[in-house]
Amino acid sequence: MRSGGEGPCEENRSHLAAVPEESVIVISDDEGEVSLGLGNSVLLVEDTGEDSFVLEKKTVEVVDEELAITFSRKAHVMPHARYDCSTHPFSRMEQETQLPIEKNASFCDKCYCYLCDKPASECSKWTTYDYCHCNAHNKSKYWKEQRDTALAGVLTIFKLDLTEIDTELREAGDKLQHFISQLSPVYNQYLEGALSKHDSAQRCTCSCHKEKAANNKCKDNCSSKHVQVRFHNYSKVHQLVSSFLNQVDEGSPKAAAVMLLGAAKELVYHKALPNPVTLKDSTALVKESSTMLMARIVRTLQRLLVLNDYPKILYDKFIFFFQSLPLPPHFYAFTASLNVIRWDSCLLMSVLAGQNITGTRTNKGKKECLFEVLTVVQSRVKRLETEQNYRQLVRYLNVVRCSEYTGLNSLKQKLCFYMCKYGDFPSAASSLLQTKGMSGSISKFFNPALFELHLVMLRTRSCPPENELIWSDTWVPQGGLPLKKGVLLRTALRMLFCNNHLYYDSKSWSALVRIWCTSELLSKEGTLLPLSLYDPDQFVLQVVMSASCPILNELQRQSNVQLPEPFHKSHNNVAELILIVQAIVRFMMSATPPLKGMLELIAAFGLNHWALSLLIDGISSMRELLFQFVSSANKELYEEEKRILDLFNNRGPLYVSQLVPVFLLHPDEGVRSVGFHLLDVVLKNLKSISWSGTVGGSLKVKVLPFINTCMINTVERKKLITVIGRLISRT
Known part of the structure; x- marks a missing residue:
């Protein structure tokens, strides 16, 4: 091949002397067009070297009036x-x-x-x-397809252009090709089968094989069950495919889709061969095993399609590939399994934007409904959570429909949590009593821990930092208006009255008390702060006590209950705690003996010992109930001494000094025994408690002057004086 240079006049020869003798011919890409008049795969690039230049024609050859060839040189032909x-x-x-x-x-x-x-x-x-x-x-279209096949390998089954195949897809293709080469001989072994005795898969029940005649020879009528027959066992294929799918979970989204779809294609063509008897292992049977594997593939693909933003062309090619597979009858359930609604669909976008609150629309006379399988719903929830699009997440869960009702309800249990995440606390409280799309409310699935966690969020207008409904040591404040006075109390009590599993669990009532003995404001570090409420005056106490029974009766029927005046004034927290105490008394009266969790209930009141005294006074007239309360408290004090000691060390001498007199000054001997038991915990651990003297001094002032009025007997009086003396001696 040659190339030539031209010059318009003789005076340019000094410049042309610098043109090199050889040029470089570079191969273009496969289908590129190089418009230099040199063909499709050559390009002339001139070298600037001077020494290598050699003129082959030094005469001027006139081609026409405007063009003359002044020199020519031999080209260097490249591949x-x-x-x-x-x-x-x-x-x-x-x-x-x-x-x-x-x-x-x-x-x-x-x-x-x-x-x-x-x-x-x-x-x-x-x-x-x-x-x-x-x-x-x-x-040629034919030869270009052959070349694409040679370069793309197994990826040609997806109809991918070479420009669409990047490093990830090429590596996935290599892995898929390696898997297919491994699978082929294993599948061929399954097709060939293996000889084995009939009774290796099905135990012979003839009389000559019973235990007492095990050494007898087989009779003619059962000898056919002990000859070798051919079995086709699919379990090794199942194991190999499962191992390959485990590798898929570790790959990139595009690579994973390629590998999964390739594996699905292989499963489609696997045939079910008959066996002499039905094998017990489900992985040994083609239909059962391949259906399990295909279900796993489809679920993973559904997650990938929702969680990742595939290019539309690639997305469509993946879907078209799966839809073009000739599914056998036992795979018919997967026919439309990858018809996943894209994020940019009009229906889904309108739902997420809040423009469609029903999840249905009419498109060209055809009604469309936002109906998705559980795997897709779970994946959308996960992605919206990760992107912190909580408002869109609530809108989606409120309207999406799913055939797996239980799984959908499980996801809806976090609706209140999501609403709190974007600061809509009134709607969050309302969802605890009535949830859209559910018969009842999400609170019917709550345990005491979830009950308490939701009440903390609503009371403090904060949330755990992560996306999980688990207790946190630190809480993140959220914007939004607080609940109106009385709403949270009515919501909490209504939740308890509507759910027997919460109502009859003492931990729920301990949680309720603990919430109302917690400040509505968080510390600077985001931790919960204890709340100490003043003792109520007699007027407030009498008003609330007299109204408690009608209020509780009404809350058992409905949530919209009008609360009297004390619940709307500055001392509403005190009034609400009094109502809670009365609700606990009602619970204890209806609970099945023996009572449990009384020690936790006692600790829940914190520094609000007046409320604890109110509770004990409320059950004092019921001797059997009071006995159950005392027995439970003493039993737990004996079994959980370390827990009590940790509680004392965390709350300090002021807490102990106020808690013990609640029991010691009670007229009932059983109640006083709880107070003595609490002091025993302190006495047993005097070496580790540095503030025991402070407790002794406080008890000397608060208890000793009143021991006669509370009818303490001589033995108790002597014991109390001795204990106080020992505590003071530690000062």
Whole structure:
């Protein structure tokens, strides 16, 4: 191949003397067009070297009036496709594979095979009958497809263009190809089967094989069950495919989709062969095993399609590939399994934007409904959570429909949590009593821990920092208006009255007390702060006590109950705690003995000992109930001494000094025994308690002057004086 330079006049020869003797010919990409008049795969690049320049023609040859050839030089031929060779002419045809066309088999030492990307001299199929590579060129659709297949390998099954295949997809294709090569011999072994005795899969029940006649020879009527027969066991195929799917979970989203779809294609063509008897292992049977594997593949693909933003072209090709698979009858359930609504669909976008609150619309006379399988719903929830689009998440869960009702309800249990995340606390409180799309409310699924967690969020207008409904040491304040006075109390009590599993669990009542003995404001570090309420005056106490019974009766029927005046004034927290105490008395009266969790209930009152005294006074007239309360408290004090000690150390001497007199000054001997038991915990741990003297001094002032009025007997009086003395001596 030659290339020439031209000059318009003689005076340019000094400049042309700098043009090099050799030029570089660069191979273009496969289908690129180089508009330099040099063919499709060559490009002339001039070298600036001066020493190598040699003129081959020094005379001026006039071509026409405006153009003259002043010199020419020999070109350096670089590797090129056979169809671009300047030495040997090439004849093009759309698809000729039988024999070389004219002189296409000839080649120079720089010609490359279009299909193999190797020098023509090294192509093993250059002139092979029925597949002549020498005829291949880039203007033929057939040969271009053959080249794509050679370069893309197994990825050609997805109809991917070479420009769409990146490193991730190519690696996935290599893994898929390796898997197919591994699977083929294992599947062939299944098809071939293996000989085994009939009774290896099904125990013989003939009389000659009973235990007492085990050594007898088989009779003629059962000998057929002990001959070798051919079994087709699919379990090794199942194991290999499962192992491959485990690798998929570790790959990138695009690679994972390719590997999963490739595995699905292999499963589609696996045949079920008959066995002499039905094998017990489900993985040994083609239909059962392949259905389990396909279900796993489909679920993973559904998650991938929702959680990742695939390019639309790639997305559509993946879906088209799956839909084009010839599914056997036992796979018919998966026919439309990948018809996942895209995030940019009009219906889904309108729901997320709050423009569609029903999840249905009419499109060209056809009604559309936002109905999705549970795996897709779970994936959407996960993505919206990760992106912190909580408002959109609530809108989606309120309208989406799913055939797996239980799984959907499980996701809806976090609706209140999501509403708190974006500061809509009134709606969050309302959802605890009535949830859209559910018969009842989400609170019917709550345990005491979830009950308390939701009350903390609503009371403090904060949330745990993460997206999980678990207790946190630190809380994140959220914007939004607080609840109106009385709303949280009515909501909490109504939740208890509507759910027996919460109502009859003492931990729920302990949680309720603990919440109302917690400040509505968080510390600077985001931790919960204890709340100490003043003792109520007699007027407030009498008003609330007299109204408690009607209020509780009404709350058992409905949530919209009007609360009297004390609940709306500055001392509403005190009034609400009094009502809670009365509700606890009602619970204790209806609970099945023995009472449990009384020690936790006692600790829940914190520094509000007046409320604890009110509770004990409320059950004092019921001797049997009071006995159960005392017995439970003493039993738990004995069994959980370390827990009590930790509580004392955390809350300090002021807490102990106020708690013990609540029991010691009670007229009932059983109640006083709880007070003595609390002091015993302190006495047993005097070495580790540095503030015991403070407690002793406080008890000397608060208790000793009143021991006569509370009818303490002589033995108790002596014991109390001794204990106080021991405590003071530690000062």
